[in-house]
Amino acid sequence: MGWLFAALLIVMLLTGINYQNSLIFLLTFFLGVVFVAAMHQTHSNLSGLELTLIHAGEGYVGDSIPFLFRGSAGKHDNLALTVGVEGASQGSRLVMQHVRPESSSDMRLVVTATERGYLLLDRVRIETRFPFGLLRAWSWLRPQTTAIVYPKPLLPPVPVDHGVSGDESGIVTQAPGQDHVEIRPWRQGDLLQRVQWKRFARTGEMAIAEWHGEQGNPDWLDFASFPGVDTELRLSYLTALVLERDKSGEAFGLRLPGQDVEPDGGPAHTQRCLRVLALFGTNGRNSDREAA
Amino acid sequence: MRGTSHPSAADVDQEIPGRALIWLICAFLLLLLPQWDRLPLWLPTICVVLAGWRWLVHLGRIRLPGRWLRTGFMIAMIAVYLTTVSGRFTVDTAASFFVIAIGLKWIETRSSRDFYVLFFILVYLAAVNFLFEQGILWTLVNFTGVMFLLVGLQILNAPNAPGALRAGWRRLLSMFVKTLPIVILLFLFFPRLSPLWSVPLVSGAAKTGISDTMTPGDISNLAQSSERAFRVAFGGEVPPPQDRYWRGLVLDRLDGNTWTQSQPEPFRRLGRVMNDGGAGELGVRDYDVLMDPTGQSWAFALKGSVAASDNVRQVGEGLFLFQRPADTPVRYRLSLQGDTPAADDLQASDLRQYLQLPAGGNPRARVLAKELKVSSLDARSFIDSVLRKFRSEAYYYTLRPPQMMGDSIDQLLFDAKRGFCAHYAGATTFLLRVAGIPARIVVGYQGGEPGAGGEYLIVRQYDAHAWVEAWLPGQGWVRVDPTAAIAPSRIDGGLREAVAEEGSFLENSWGSPQRYSDIPLVQWASLQLDRMNYQWQRWVVGYQGQTQMDLLSRLPGQWGLKELGYFSAGLVAFGVLVGAVVSALRQRARFRQDPVARLVGQWRQAARRSGVDIQEGDTPLQIAERVAVVSPAAAGPARTFARALYNHYYVATEQEAGQAGRNDLDRLRRLLKTARKQMKVVRPSARKT
Structure with a gap:
């Protein structure tokens, strides 16, 4: 817009010269000087602002992840600020906010997550075009706080057996922390992977091993129970299952290669599991950054 | 941006x-x-x-x-x-x-x-x-x-x-x-350059004002308008009303009832806009005319003037023309040089031109002229007898003349005996030409009333006038105004007085302040507004090349367009610079409050100099990482310095500031020194990679 405006001023100047019109000169000079003054206005409209990322949200891949910024103004107004993220990979929606002198106001920047793990905003660009929209002043912010993106929940197409390793020995594997096992006949509604297939081969009767412990009826969600499936997809399945368990209020544990989450229930547990799923396999550098 | x-x-x-x-x-x-x-x-x-x-x-x-x-x-x-x-x-x-x-x-x-x-x-x-x-x-x-x-x-x-x-x-x-x-x-x-190209501004739409043809009745239409025609400021004494004859153009060809120019202006290439007459001191004989747009290219001048500004030029018959039709207000300057010495004699072609008459028509007028000629000794006495006839017989000056068809001069002289200046000027020229005296009609304005403060005269459309010039051997062209004989008050007091009895002054212009000028307040307000506009036009709108040069010539030093260009560029630069300095001072003030920020600046600069690519918005740790990429040896001190910065800004609470802050600063300075030294060591290798 600024270039267009400059072009307009030049055309006006030519008109003024050609028709020896002093008033067009006057108008051109006035607008030109206002243009220069607007540079300072626009700049000072941004200066003195302190922008902090105060909260990074969490969400699933494909979701919009909110980042909450807080802008605190110095001595003058910081009007019509917009916050955006650079780069096409992190499509961002823009917000417009005014910060009055000596006060602060919060701005929500929403970013669409494309992959699980830590979501670090690349470069956040805060800019303003106030007052006339002809010029832009901007500044960069590289927030170090990351959002966490969980895998996109996908229900597994068919329930997959997850007790394989336990059944091979013919003995029902005892999960740690469980006291004893009770064998009961299969009934409608039991997951197929809980059927003791070895026992079925021997006796021809479908039976279910039910563990009784302090946590009642724990259920292990295991990374290994989707053989041949891509890691990301497994994580998606597990995420869906975690959410399902969370909904039904069942206690469950999560078993990932090299990382177990003890069976438990409640929102805090669910979130912990989701985080583990989100961060599975991500290198430590990201978490380092988070610490910084 | x-x-x-x-x-x-x-x-x-x-x-x-x-x-x-x-x-x-x-x-x-x-x-x-x-x-x-x-x-x-x-x-x-x-x-x-x-x-x-x-x-x-x-x-x-x-x-x-x-x-x-x-x-x-x-x-x-x-x-x-x-x-x-x-x-x-x-x-x-x-x-x-x-x-x-x-x-x-x-x-x-x-x-x-x-x-x-x-x-x-x-x-x-x-x-x-x-x-x-x-x-x-x-x-x-x-x-x-x-x-x-x-x-x-x-x-x-x-x-x-x-x-x-x-x-x-x-x-x-x-x-x-x-x-x-x-x-x-x-x-x-800002240098007022001369125009780059010329495109006509207006499409010759009819504007109020005199035109280059005249049929009886034309000028009486103009008399209904109180629009301003032009304003004049005199360097010396303002001439008395009876000398305020503003000559515009000459009509010398009679065709039926219509007077036209026998030699229409030759078509010239459209000139560029030049509407500035300069602003130098007005000499005693000079006068400045600020003319409102007419859409025509003729200028108005008193008899015996010469051009004093270069946007008008003198043509034959003592007339002045602009380079292009006046489609914007134009200011020009003329100088009164007194009557030019009479030319010896008219050439044959001129004689033919100024004696031209239609072959027939107006028989009674022709007879009258011949009768008067017999009883006159010479041209001068013939003119006097015509004027005497107008003065002594019951001729009336009126804005409401009757319709005159056919031989309009006969009708005016013998039947109607009522007419406006255009009628009488036409009839007089006709009589003179029949008598063999070269004559022509001059169209322009007559009169002008003083504006507020008396700085200038305002000439309005209702001052439009037509009169006669006759060639007298030994005297040259002499003004003959039949209107002055019939209604002397028109010349001395203007149209208002001349038609006061009739009550026809501006009878159709209800909104014109001039119509109510017998109310002092209206008159005062209208004149004050006019004065304001005059000054505005004179000093702001009319501030163009010539005026600029005139003004600047009073300043010490030589001012040409080039100098002006430099000066304006310098002015813009100065303005931007002042703004920049103010911003920089503010920035400095902020740095002064925060010496650590200055350290960060030095660090960034040092890193950049040793070949580290630092982007805007990089945090200290990111800079340290970038340093580490370029020169692993310098990574350690850089990281230490970055961490120390974080500690300084985010860990220290306000109570710890003060003496502790002082120590902090010293420590940061030492760290920066180490970091810079390390970077200097690797600099050559950084260049190579």
């Missing part, structure tokens, strides 16, 4: 807030006002309707027209426009088209991008307005319109800011006041 393709902040496709739109519409209506009487009525009316339509759309009453309807509108308006323009291309017609385009833009204004388009074209409309109207009131209207636009932009850019309107006006006015000195200096010193 930078043309990068970042996600632009203000979403350009957002809906236009109504509070911004209303200012835009108001600005448009305001900027349309100066165009109102220039354009055919349908055009501004449709523009207002279209803008109103856009407002109703905003209110949700109706929708914007669809594509077909819009195209239909466009074609219809352009078709009507083309029929009214009929192939002439001037700035006038181009400006009309521009207004049409703005009108059509309203019904496709959806996003804020369109808002900017409208902003730009409306700003240009303000400039276009100045081409046609330059009075002080119109200037105020135009500038107010531009202010409205700027307020609208501010609201567009911060639609929901609290108190946006008041803050916007305050911001704008403070900007205006702060920048005014620079604007004034630029206005004074």
Whole structure:
């Protein structure tokens, strides 16, 4: 817009010269000087602002992840600020906010997550075009706080057996922390992977091993129970299952290669599991950054 | 400002807030006002309707027209426009088209991008307005319109800011006041280059004023107008009323009832705009004429003048012409040199020209002339006897002459005996020519009343006048004014006194302040306004090349266009510099409060110098990582310094500031020193990689 405006001023100047019109000169000079003054206005409209990322949200891949910024103004107004993220990979929606002198106001920047793990905003660009929209002043912010993106929940197409390793020995594997096992006949509604297939081969009767412990009826969600499936997809399945368990209020544990989450229930547990799923396999550098 | 393709902040496709739109519409209506009487009525009316339509759309009453309807509108308006323009291309017609385009833009204004388009074209409309109207009131209207636009932009850019309107006006006015000195200096010193090309400004539309043909009755139409024709300021004494004959052009060919120029002005290439007559001190004999646009190229001058400014030039018959039709107010300067010595004699071709008469017609007048000639000794006494006849017999000077068809001179002299100056001038010339005395009609103005303060004379359209010049051997061209014989008060006191009994003065111009000039307050107000406009026109509108040079020649040193260019460029640079210095000082003040920030700056600079690519917005740790990439050896100190920075800013609480802060600073300085030393060591290798 600024270039267009400059072009307009030049055309006006030519008109003024050609028709020896002093008033067009006057108008051109006035607008030109206002243009220069607007540079300072626009700049000072941004200066003195302190922008902090105060909260990074969490969400699933494909979701919009909110980042909450807080802008605190110095001595003058910081009007019509917009916050955006650079780069096409992190499509961002823009917000417009005014910060009055000596006060602060919060701005929500929403970013669409494309992959699980830590979501670090690349470069956040805060800019303003106030007052006339002809010029832009901007500044960069590289927030170090990351959002966490969980895998996109996908229900597994068919329930997959997850007790394989336990059944091979013919003995029902005892999960740690469980006291004893009770064998009961299969009934409608039991997951197929809980059927003791070895026992079925021997006796021809479908039976279910039910563990009784302090946590009642724990259920292990295991990374290994989707053989041949891509890691990301497994994580998606597990995420869906975690959410399902969370909904039904069942206690469950999560078993990932090299990382177990003890069976438990409640929102805090669910979130912990989701985080583990989100961060599975991500290198430590990201978490380092988070610490910084 | 930078043309990068970042996600632009203000979403350009957002809906236009109504509070911004209303200012835009108001600005448009305001900027349309100066165009109102220039354009055919349908055009501004449709523009207002279209803008109103856009407002109703905003209110949700109706929708914007669809594509077909819009195209239909466009074609219809352009078709009507083309029929009214009929192939002439001037700035006038181009400006009309521009207004049409703005009108059509309203019904496709959806996003804020369109808002900017409208902003730009409306700003240009303000400039276009100045081409046609330059009075002080119109200037105020135009500038107010531009202010409205700027307020609208501010609201567009911060639609929901609290108190946006008041803050916007305050911001704008403070900007205006702060920048005014620079604007004034630029206005004074920006080099007024000569025009680059010439396009006629107006399409020869009929303007009030005298024309180059005269049939009896023409000038009495003019007498109904109190529009200003021109203003004159004299360097010396103002000539008395009976000498204020402003010669415009000469009509010397009678064709039926119509007087025309026998030698129409030769067609010349259209000159460039030159409407400035300089501002040097007026000599005792000089006078300055500030003429309102006539659309014609003749200038008005007293007898015996020579050109003193270079935008008029003298042609034959003691007349003056401009380089191009006066489509804007023109100021020119003439100098009274007294009567030029009489030429020896008229040449044969001139004689033929000034004795030309139609073969037949007006038999009674011809007889009268021959009778008078017999009883006269010479040309002078013939003229006296004609004038005596007018004075002694019952001839009347009137604005309501009867219709005279056929032999109009006969009818005037013998039947009606009532007429206006054009009638009597025509009849007198006819009589003189029949008697063999070379004669011609001069058309122009006679009179002029003093403006407020008596600085200048105002000559109005109702001062338009026609008189006769006769060639007397040994004396040259001599003015003969039959009107002075019939109604001496017309010459001494102006038209108002001359037709006072009749009561026909400006009888159709109800709105003219001159009509009510017997009311002192009206007279006073009208003259004061005129004076204000005169000064405005003289010093602001008329501030052009010659005036600029005249003014600057009073300053020490040599001022040419080149020097002015340098000066203006320097002025702009100076203005920008002052702004930059103010910002820099503010920035410095901030640094002074925070010595650590200065350390960070030094560090960044040192890193950049040793070949580390640092982007804006990089944090200290990121910089340290970048340093580590370029020179692993320097990574350690860099990281330490970055961590220390974080500690300084984010860990230390306010209680720990003070003495502890002092130590902190010293420690950071030491760390920075190490970090820089390390970077220096690796510098050569950094260059190689």
